[in-house]
């Protein structure tokens with residue numbers, strides 16, 4: 001079977017999007033909620049505001065007059081977070097179509113649009 005060049009890099013289809021509110025489902029920050037700031041589809045990771053924060057000590061340089069500690073939100077596995085449904089809380093994402101054919105993301109529990 002012939003393979004086109006467009007098939008060379010098949011990224012995992014990310015269901016999560018920037019701006020989604022998610023809850024951490026595993027790890028030491030389980031139960032924490034935050035908003036997705038960035039989606040990294042190739043790595044299947046997301047950066048969630050205020051979650052998985054690492055304190056970075058910064059050295060004083062000429063460019064940076066004040067040294068000190070800054071908070072950095074680190075990428076985390078997309079499979080470790082769940083999207084929040086307003087009705088059900090953490091849920092899984094399904095797909096559905098509107099009457100006009102637009103593909104939408106829905107809650108797998110209640111079917112409501114996410």
Ligand SMILES: [Zn+2]
Pocket residue numbers: 085086087088089091107108109110111112
């Ligand atoms: Zn729901």
